[in-house]
Amino acid sequence: MLDYTHDTALVFASFAVALMAGFTGLSLTRGASELPVGQRKLAVAMAAVSLGGGIWSMHFVAMLGLQLPIPFYYDALTTLISALLAVLMTGVALLVVHFGTRTRGRIVLAGVIVGLGIPAMHYIGMSGMQLCRPVYSVAGVAGALLVSVALSVLAFLITYSRRERQNIVLGTAGFGLAVFTVHFIAMAGTGFVAQGGVSGAGPVISNSALAFGVTMAVFLISGAFLLTGVTFLPAPVAAVQGPHKPPQPQPVAxxxxxxxxxxxxxxxxxxxxxxxxxxxxxxxxxxxxxxxxxxxxxxxxxxxxxxxxxxxxxxxxxxxxxxxxxxxxxxxxxxxxxxxxxxxxxxxxxxxxxxxxxxxxxxxx
The missing domain is CATH 2.40.50.1020 (LytTr DNA-binding domain)
Structure with a gap:
């Protein structure tokens, strides 16, 4: 087995990515159940991209911070599949809580779906490693699954028990903690062995540069979603009415x-x-x-x-x-x-x- 460590800066960056994406996704769906079906679908789709993309980005940035004594990189197709799976599982979970009568059972189901999606995305992404091969322990896989489901359900219960600002903030912390904790529990139960062709060519872009690019992309996309689709803070009265808004008819007594x-x-x-x-x-x-x-x-x-x-x-x-x-x-x-x-x-x-x-x-x- 190869010895490995993690780049501390990229570990913190991965956690920041999870928090940013979580806050954006959970805020985008605030009040979505009151919207017409078409607008609700758009809000859920944007939230799925943000949440699912955040799950994958946190994992990918953390994996790029993995330091092994040999060069390694990731297969592009496998990496793309893991990202799409994260978006799909998150989208299904959001559909469960935003279409139909929202009950505690549906909220728990949504949390279970995301909780299963996080480790599934993690292990599919890990299978795309080139020049070395991950080896998993049964305890590591089981621990990652159990913790992922438990923390994801908790995050959904907090966020959807009451759709208020403090619930979204606490749910964001729970979501970020779930993704971050599951990743490193899974990594603790994983070893790495070198494969043939270690002397072969590595990636054109270094892992650190790629991690920087992914982190910046997540923050830019989340920032754009926040500016265009999120109403987390109450709007000022002047902003709602507008200085040039035509007078509205007075209600009948x-x-x-x-x-x-x-x-x-x-x-x-x-x-x-x-x-x-x-x-x-x-x-x-x-x-x-x-x-x-x-x-x-x-x-x-x-x-x-x-x-x-x-x-x-x-x-x-x-x-x-x-x-x-x-x-x-x-x-x-x-x-x-x-x-x-x-x-x-x-x-x-x-x-x-x-x-x-x-x-x-x-x-x-």
Whole structure:
């Protein structure tokens, strides 16, 4: 077996790469579940490139910092396959948590997918070494798999338990630690033996120069994504409104708005302030007023745009609620329930994870 060491500077550079890519990828998907499907797919794709590329880049930079007593380099095709695998596995994990109802089980599944992808990428990349051959121990492979899955699941649970800024920061630290730790646990269980042709030609670019180029590329790509797609910090009011934004129409006052409903072949009008909630019913809606359920010809999107937004808030994709009629609120992990004790026809309305912050703000919580 050959003795080996690591370039300390490249070890630290690899960890910085993992943190930068992790922060970019996790920030890109913040609020993605509320976007239209097309924009959500774009955000997930960008995040997959950033996260998956960060996993591979951390590994590659750390491997370029490997110092052996013989020259060595990496097969380009094998290296490319390992990079594409990291992006693919990360993309699948992000699809799991951003398409469909997000549950704890789906978050754990996403973490397991990434946790399996990290060591798979590592060992495929290692198989591309030229002029020397890696030799693995069973304990090293098993340890890398177990630690990778455990830390990846933990990072996803932290990041997706609540999609707030502090969760993204803590999730980034967990993600970076997972990739970094798995790499060096795997390396601790790996030995190297020289192959024939040691005197052959090595790579045209030195490992140190290549590591510098990869690190710079990751930071430039992540920086571009951060500038174009991430809204991590709250935007200033002036930036949101803009100095030249045309004046917006003023919302209709709650006590002056009449909402149409149909009954017995006739169209009637209900005072908006009496409506406790509006529920989507296909292309139409149902109005909840006291103990009545009234058929309204408006679609839920039209109702949302016409109702006074200071009073009516979207609690769920199927519900608009009038905060003045809410008699109680209950938090359930990352969702909630609004109670309407004085509206027998309604009782309660679910609050989705994506709408939880808006509802709590409207209720003064």
């Amino acid at each position: 709650l006590n002056s708005l009449k909402v149409p409903y149909e009954k017995d072949g006739r169209t009637y009008f209900m005072d908006a302030f009496r409506i406790a909630a509006i529920q989507a019913e296909g292309h139409y809606t149902v109005l909840y007023v006291d103990d009545q359920k009234l058929f309204c010809p408006w679609a839920i999107a039209a109702a949302e745009s016409r109702m006074p937004q200071g009073d009516f808030v979207r609690a769920h994709r199927s519900y608009l609620v009038n905060r003045r009629h809410v008699t109680g609120f209950e938090r359930k992990k990352d969702t909630g329930i609004c109670y309407f004790d004085t509206v027998p026809a309604l009782g309660k309305v679910p609050v989705s994870r994506a709408r939880l912050g808006h509802v709590r703000e409207a209720l003064g919580l």
